[in-house]
Ligand SMILES: [Zn+2]
């Protein structure tokens with residue numbers, strides 16, 4: 001199960017507020033709305049701030065990817081990486097060794113990111 005964590009400090013607010021292990025992004029945003037109102041005097045959170053918040057929400061779960069999901073039938077899978085960053089680094093090593101790619105083209109990388117599953 002994916003858990004969502006956010007700190008006001010990540011978007012430059014110094015209030016010390018944190019939400020840890022919310023069960024969904026929506027739940028986290030709802031809790032944050034009350035906090036924004038009570039502590040920051042915001043009756044609604046402006047869309048650009050919402051985007052910034054979303055970019056800073058950390059998901060804790062296990063990251064999964066299979067080459068077959070982007071049409072490569074090498075059978076390679078990564079299970080239970082602890083972050084997207086870790087998963088991508090492992091995948092880069094695999095792409096180099098098994099697919100002869102010294103770097104992953106941007107469009108393939110986008111496709112890969114769309115196919116990463118968090119559990
Ligand atoms: Zn705050």
Ligand SMILES: [Zn+2]
Nearest residue numbers: 067072074076
């Ligand atoms: Zn592969």
